[in-house]
Amino acid sequence: MCLTPSPESSSDPLALGIAFMDDSHQALHEKLDRLSSVADEEFAAAFDALIREVHAHFMEEEQAMEEIAFPGIACHRDQHVQALNALGHACMRVKEGAVAEGREIAGLFSHWLDSHITTMDRMLASVLQLAEAQGTDCITA
Numbered sequence: 001m002c003l004t005p006s007p008e009s010s011s012d013p014l015a016l017g018i019a020f021m022d023d024s025h026q027a028l029h030e031k032l033d034r035l036s037s038v039a040d041e042e043f044a045a046a047f048d049a050l051i052r053e054v055h056a057h058f059m060e061e062e063q064a065m066e067e068i069a070f071p072g073i074a075c076h077r078d079q080h081v082q083a084l085n086a087l088g089h090a091c092m093r094v095k096e097g098a099v100a101e102g103r104e105i106a107g108l109f110s111h112w113l114d115s116h117i118t119t120m121d122r123m124l125a126s127v128l129q130l131a132e133a134q135g136t137d138c139i140t141a
């Protein structure tokens with residue numbers, strides 16, 4: 001895997017310095033911001049699209065973890081699974097008409113994402129940067 005470093009900004013606490021992660025996180029936050037102003041009748045489709053984007057992003061991170069044999073992959077993947085399960089359940093409720101619940105879950109997910117980025121993803125980014133600096137495809141414990 002070839003990692004492209006992103007211009008890490010010290011003023012942005014969510015910037016990790018790994019382009020594919022920073023770009024995806026920014027896109028997710030923009031989508032979450034737009035979701036908050038979507039009309040009720042369009043919310044289910046927009047929420048569904050958000051979940052698909054989240055899933056794709058998580059898969060991308062998990063592929064990167066597998067490629068470097070990241071020691072924390074099980075714990076990190078568990079967090080992804082739990083978040084997707086919660087979003088999937090909320091999406092079913094939204095499709096039953098519970099749009100307000102979906103809006104609340106989207107807000108909670110936004111906070112969860114910030115926390116996840118500054119903890120689990122930051123740890124992953126550090127190990128990815130180390131692997132890139134060492135020119136290795138595999139991190140050994």
Ligand SMILES: [Fe+2]
Nearest residue numbers: 061116120121
């Ligand atoms: Fe993650």
